[in-house]
Amino acid sequence: MTKEELVATRSDIEAKLYRTRFRADNDSHLIIKDQEVCRSCEEKPCMVFCPAAVYDWDDERKMTLVAFEGCLECGACRIGCPSRNIEWLYPRGGFGVQFRMG
Amino acid sequence: MAIRFDAVIVGGGPAGLSAALVLAQAGVKVAVIERGDYAGAKNMFGGVIYHEPTDWVVPGFASEAPLERRIGHHEYWFLDERSALKIAYEDAAWREKPNAWSVMRAKFDAWFAGKVEKAGAQVITQTTVVDLLRDGRTIRGVVTSRPEGEVEAPLVLIAQGVNALLVEKAGLGRDWRADEVVLGVKEVIQLPKGAIEERFGLTEGEGTAVEMLGGEATAGLMGSAFLYTNSDTVSIGTAVLLSHLREQGENPNRLLERIKAHPSVAPLLKGGEMREYSAHLIPEGGYRAMPRLYGNGVLVAGDSAAMVNAVTMEGTDLAMVSGKLAGETMLEALEKGDFTERTLSRYRDRLEDSFVFRDLKQFSRVGTFFADNRQYFDFYPRLANGVARQLFTVDLRPKAEHVRGLLDQIRGRRSLWRIGMDLVRGWRALA
Numbered sequence: 001m002t003k004e005e006l007v008a009t010r011s012d013i014e015a016k017l018y019r020t021r022f023r024a025d026n027d028s029h030l031i032i033k034d035q036e037v038c039r040s041c042e043e044k045p046c047m048v049f050c051p052a053a054v055y056d057w058d059d060e061r062k063m064t065l066v067a068f069e070g071c072l073e074c075g076a077c078r079i080g081c082p083s084r085n086i087e088w089l090y091p092r093g094g095f096g097v098q099f100r101m102g
Numbered sequence: 103m104a105i106r107f108d109a110v111i112v113g114g115g116p117a118g119l120s121a122a123l124v125l126a127q128a129g130v131k132v133a134v135i136e137r138g139d140y141a142g143a144k145n146m147f148g149g150v151i152y153h154e155p156t157d158w159v160v161p162g163f164a165s166e167a168p169l170e171r172r173i174g175h176h177e178y179w180f181l182d183e184r185s186a187l188k189i190a191y192e193d194a195a196w197r198e199k200p201n202a203w204s205v206m207r208a209k210f211d212a213w214f215a216g217k218v219e220k221a222g223a224q225v226i227t228q229t230t231v232v233d234l235l236r237d238g239r240t241i242r243g244v245v246t247s248r249p250e251g252e253v254e255a256p257l258v259l260i261a262q263g264v265n266a267l268l269v270e271k272a273g274l275g276r277d278w279r280a281d282e283v284v285l286g287v288k289e290v291i292q293l294p295k296g297a298i299e300e301r302f303g304l305t306e307g308e309g310t311a312v313e314m315l316g317g318e319a320t321a322g323l324m325g326s327a328f329l330y331t332n333s334d335t336v337s338i339g340t341a342v343l344l345s346h347l348r349e350q351g352e353n354p355n356r357l358l359e360r361i362k363a364h365p366s367v368a369p370l371l372k373g374g375e376m377r378e379y380s381a382h383l384i385p386e387g388g389y390r391a392m393p394r395l396y397g398n399g400v401l402v403a404g405d406s407a408a409m410v411n412a413v414t415m416e417g418t419d420l421a422m423v424s425g426k427l428a429g430e431t432m433l434e435a436l437e438k439g440d441f442t443e444r445t446l447s448r449y450r451d452r453l454e455d456s457f458v459f460r461d462l463k464q465f466s467r468v469g470t471f472f473a474d475n476r477q478y479f480d481f482y483p484r485l486a487n488g489v490a491r492q493l494f495t496v497d498l499r500p501k502a503e504h505v506r507g508l509l510d511q512i513r514g515r516r517s518l519w520r521i522g523m524d525l526v527r528g529w530r531a532l533a
Contacts, residue, residue, distance in 0.1 A: 001351050009356045016289070016355070016379035023139075049347045051287045051354045051381035072381040073144060075265040076285045079278055079383070080344050088265070090137055092247045094228030098139050101290045101335075101378045102146040102207030 001048065010053040017052060017070045025095040028068040030054065030077070031087040038064040038085065046077045046086070073097055104252040107133045107224075109432055110244055111259045112231045112268060114141030116418050117404025117425035118261030119214045120159045124429030126223035130436060133253065134215070134223055135246060137230040142211030145263070146288060146382040147418060149330040149337045150311050151210070153200045155419035159426045160217070164200065168209040170332035171309025173202035175302075179366070181318035182487035186366040197308075204309050204330045204337070206290075234258065234271050240398040240441075241272060256441045257432045258400045261425060264383045266393070266406035274402060275393025281345035281473050282387030284325055284412070287354040288339030289362075290332070291374035298331050301370050313415065317483030319361055323350060324472055324479050326415075327361045329370070335377060336370070338362065341384060343473055354381070386412040389466035395453070396431075396446040403428045409458060413465045413532065420458050427452040471531040477524060481516055 001009070032038060039062055046055040046064075052072045056065045073096055078088035090096075109125055111118040114136030125132040138144040150173060156163055174197070177190040193201070215225050235243035235252060243254035260268045264283065269275045293301075302310050309331040319327035325342030340357045347354060361367055385391065385408045392408045395401060403409070404421030411420060431449040435441050453459045472478055488511045492504040512521070 001353060001356060005356060006353065009353045009359075012359065013353075013355050013379075016376065019376055020379050043348075043351070045348045045351070048351050048353055049285065049344070051285065072379075073265075074285060074381040075383050076283070076344055076381075078265065079283055080280050080348050082348075090230045090232075090265070090267070093137050093230040094139060096137075096144075097380075098143045099146055099208045099378065099380055101209070102142055102211075102380060 006048060013051065013053040014070070020072070021098045021100060022069060023095050023098060024069040025091055028066055029089045029091040029096070030066050030068045030071060031089075032064050032066065033085050033087050035063045037083045041083065043082070046081055049080055050077055071096065104243065104254045107131050107253060107255040108436055109133075109257040109259065110135065110253050110255040111261055112244060113260075113262040113406075114138070114215050114225060114227070115145050115211060115261060115263055115404060115421065116214070117406070117421035117428075118259060119211065119218050120422040120425030121259050121261065121403060121429035121432065122218045122223045123160065123221055124426055125433060126218055126221035128433050129222065130433065132223045133255070134218065134225045135229050135231050135244065135253070136215070136225060136227045138227060140212045140227055141215030141225060142208040145207040145211055146286070146380040147207050148286070148288065148328045148339060148341070148415070149204045149206070149332065150202050151205050151418045152202050152416065155423055159422040160214070164203070166213070166217075168205070168213050170204040170206065171307060172196065172200050173204060173311050174304070174308040175310035177310060177312040179312055179314040179319070180316070180483040180486045181314055181364060181366065182484045183318055184365055185487045185491060187486050187490045202311065204311070204332050206332065231262070231268065234268060234400075241400040256399055257435060259428055259432065260400065260402045260406050261404050262406055264385045264405040266402070269393045269402055269406055272397060272400050274395075274397055274400070278385055278387060278391060279345070280348060281343060282385065282391045282469065283344045284341045284384040284386045285344045285347060285354050285381065286339055286341040286384055287358050287379070287381045288337055289358065289376050290335045290337050290378045291371055292335045292377050293371075293374045295334065297373070298334070298336065302331055304331065314361070315483060316479030317487070318364060320479060321350070321352060321357055321360070322476060322480030323347065323352065324476060327357070329367065336374070338367075338371065343386075344383070345473065346476075384417065385410055386469055388412060388469050389462040390470075392462075396443055396449050398443050399441045401428045401431065401446055401449055409462070411461050411465060413468055414461070423456060423458050424453060427456065465532070467531050471527075475524070475527075477516065478528060482524075485512065
């Protein structure tokens, strides 16, 4: 996937997420364990494969941003992070995505 | 003071609710703890359940459950860039004796939870289980996200789905690897009234289930795309091995968009309105990825135990059957008053006797074999299209040139010797 394709995919995902129901908690259920690990991660695959485009790289602050509010709770980042650098918790009861169809 | 139950079930999905039904019907004080607003709120799947295993767990379900369509057609499609080779099977006998149904997880599971509640179980929603209560090596309850949220029970069933955080906490197994999980994304698309019957050639209430294997459907990665008809919507999605997505630098939504734009798919979706976008992991590691299925005071069922048949694309029925067998074992333990792993090992025996273990053992080598041999998902689906293209195309060239064109497509990509070997090895992995 080219950089342009990734940008297009991410904005397509963001538009789609409006169709899915969420109740966002105040605190993130996804926690980057160590931003230093992200800094030295070359591929940053979480930013590519996440189906909800939760992860983004802040090039100014050199850190991974986590848009947990739109997380579909699939768990791919938990398993797919090559350094297992994401602490993945279930949102508190009643929070997070609520599928009406599934 | 902690709340006390005879049994606590973590997760109101097909596995947990099947166990709860067995226990509640026997009068056991059982709680199902569900983190969503309602059972099914966190669940997603492609969309097809099979009649007979479901009926074995919930007799007579078909007359009460919210079902979308009775699946009368099953299709396999192999897609190339602009073409499709399709294999379809339809069976009029299924009109009298249904084989499969399309359902919506969020509706079906909510209905199932209601049924379990009526049988006497307590379904506690909006509550996340965060840990287990332990006494040495014995599990004796769960800790929930609620204040003072401890729930004690001599029996805990972990049925929390693919993200089985409690399995590790119980010391029963390791987490999945990226080559053991498939990432599925799905859109539910509403179509104008009558469009489903017209476009798919269906009668009212009858549905089709299309699996698109490899090729253009997954950009050559291990996995498939699917298209299922519901009452007035269709479910379309892709399911691709996470490690392949990662290695390829691919996003599942991009694959989904490509499929939706394919000339064989786009006309079916025309004028549709997207209603929901969702994603979910499927544990496809199979028998070899399975955790220990029981310990003192604890059992594991459904996706949490990798009970998915990746070859036949079954998961819900394995979850429900394993849940029921776990429930029967828990009932036995309660009658004996013995919650040790020795008694609970009967769960494994029951699974061994069922189709669940027979199938998972049969296909135990399939996942890793195909993950390491991408040609089955790239070269062959496209080659199959090439064969059909040469077969059906009539032009001014002699047919011998068509055959030569086909050989040219193979040449330089895969030797005839390797193709022969692929056939033998592919067959061995499955048989």
